[in-house]
Amino acid sequence: MFRLVCVNCGADYNQNEIIYHCPKCGHLLTVEYDMDTIDISRAEWDKRPLRLWRYKELLPVAGEPVSLQEGGTPLYHLKTIGKELGLKELYAKHEGMNPSGSFKDRGMTVGVSMAIQLGMKTVACASTGNTSASLAVYAAKAGIPAVVLLPAGKVALGKVAQALMHGAKVIAIRGNFDKALEMVHDLCINEGLYLLNSVNPYRLEGQKTIGFEAVDQLGGVPDRFVLPVGNAGNISAVYKGLLELQNLGFIDSLPMMTGIQAEGASPVVDAIHNKREVLVPEANPETVATAIRIGAPVNAEKALRAIRETNGTAIAVTDEEILAMQRSLARKEGIGVEPASAASVAGIKKLAEEGLIDKDERIVCVVTGHLLKDPEAVIKQCEPPTEIDANLESLLSVLR
Numbered sequence: 001m002f003r004l005v006c007v008n009c010g011a012d013y014n015q016n017e018i019i020y021h022c023p024k025c026g027h028l029l030t031v032e033y034d035m036d037t038i039d040i041s042r043a044e045w046d047k048r049p050l051r052l053w054r055y056k057e058l059l060p061v062a063g064e065p066v067s068l069q070e071g072g073t074p075l076y077h078l079k080t081i082g083k084e085l086g087l088k089e090l091y092a093k094h095e096g097m098n099p100s101g102s103f104k105d106r107g108m109t110v111g112v113s114m115a116i117q118l119g120m121k122t123v124a125c126a127s128t129g130n131t132s133a134s135l136a137v138y139a140a141k142a143g144i145p146a147v148v149l150l151p152a153g154k155v156a157l158g159k160v161a162q163a164l165m166h167g168a169k170v171i172a173i174r175g176n177f178d179k180a181l182e183m184v185h186d187l188c189i190n191e192g193l194y195l196l197n198s199v200n201p202y203r204l205e206g207q208k209t210i211g212f213e214a215v216d217q218l219g220g221v222p223d224r225f226v227l228p229v230g231n232a233g234n235i236s237a238v239y240k241g242l243l244e245l246q247n248l249g250f251i252d253s254l255p256m257m258t259g260i261q262a263e264g265a266s267p268v269v270d271a272i273h274n275k276r277e278v279l280v281p282e283a284n285p286e287t288v289a290t291a292i293r294i295g296a297p298v299n300a301e302k303a304l305r306a307i308r309e310t311n312g313t314a315i316a317v318t319d320e321e322i323l324a325m326q327r328s329l330a331r332k333e334g335i336g337v338e339p340a341s342a343a344s345v346a347g348i349k350k351l352a353e354e355g356l357i358d359k360d361e362r363i364v365c366v367v368t369g370h371l372l373k374d375p376e377a378v379i380k381q382c383e384p385p386t387e388i389d390a391n392l393e394s395l396l397s398v399l400r
């Protein structure tokens with residue numbers, strides 16, 4: 001049993017209401033379960049395959065979900081990078097290994113399943129790329145139309161390709177992501193489409209399972225959980241999930257939630273460092289990590305709470321630091337991620353080098369999307385292939 005509850009005034013609403021904000025005060029909603037009715041043990045979960053739907057008792061979907069086997073992503077020990085930084089227990093949870101190549105699939109398997117359960121006919125989102133790719137995939141699986149709004153010219157090629165190929169109606173607006181989100185929100189409210197950005201409380205329910213899996217894979221709670229922050233839904237979701245595990249008595253501590261933003265789009269970092277209650281939006285966000293090129297994160301209230309309540313922190317990294325870490329992950333660990341994803345590990349590098357974290361901490365960095373999402377960012381950083389005549393002599397001459 002669960003209800004929708006306002007994170008600000010605590011007003012509660014029936015689970016079947018199609019609302020994204022509290023009608024009384026306008027703040028975001030969250031899904032609150034009656035923990036006394038949750039009938040599950042850790043031993044029972046452990047018997048099931050490591051996949052998102054292993055945790056179905058803490059998810060809102062009643063029937064058969066719209067699923068492509070999301071979750072169960074690898075948790076890699078970053079031995080080489082960890083050694084360089086003096087961190088023995090540095091891990092990366094590779095969310096790029098989900099069906100569409102990003103963590104958004106966790107949100108969409110739940111969000112699109114809820115759309116069907118609630119009788120919605122069309123789903124929609126604004127996106128810096130991954131949300132649209134994932135929505136297109138899950139809408140295709142469900143057999144319903146999807147409408148996606150993108151900031152024109154600012155979305156990585158692989159993501160646009162996915163949204164187009166999976167059959168979404170793709171619209172590029174002359175404006176940034178924040179404007180696109182405002183527009184799609186109005187569209188959904190006025191025309192009855194189902195909004196599947198992270199203002200949708202059900203979508204975030206799926207994303208909280210990143211934390212569940214990491215705890216299960218490590219056999220305990222990490223000291224620190226590090227995530228790249230854009231619209232700030234993911235860090236909020238992971239924190240919410242871990243709180244639920246604590247309420248159930250499955251874990252007895254919480255990790256320090258740590259958010260990493262790009263310097264050109266870092267309003268959450270600004271709010272943490274300047275102890276602001278309300279975030280000051282960045283009017284013209286800019287970064288090579290287009291996935292987190294967001295100036296007005298809609299989940300800021302939830303994210304600030306997650307960071308503050310766990311004694312976590314937030315830090316900004318430069319585009320150069322992001323790209324350097326993307327290369328390090330690829331070349332020293334064999335892990336291919338898109339630029340925004342490398343931000344989490346680049347942030348930990350900075351915190352370690354500046355002496356701001358304890359080197360004995362057990363740290364999980366979420367790397368959020370696959371390398372192939374943004375081929376242009378890769379090609380720009382690498383030497384082109386060496387072209388030679390098709391004979392052994394030419395081959396040997398370039399290898400010598």
Ligand SMILES: Cc1ncc(COP(=O)(O)O)c(C=O)c1O
Pocket residue numbers: 102128130131198228229230231232233234235291292338340341368369
């Ligand atoms: C690859 C990638 N990493 C990180 C993020 C940031 O996640 P959130 O918006 O939940 O903060 C996004 C999307 O926003 C993304 O697509």
Ligand SMILES: N[C@@H](CCOP(=O)(O)O)C(=O)O
Pocket residue numbers: 104125126127128129130131132196197198199230231233291292
């Ligand atoms: N990076 C996101 C931005 C939208 O965030 P959302 O979590 O609100 O959908 C994307 O991939 O579009």
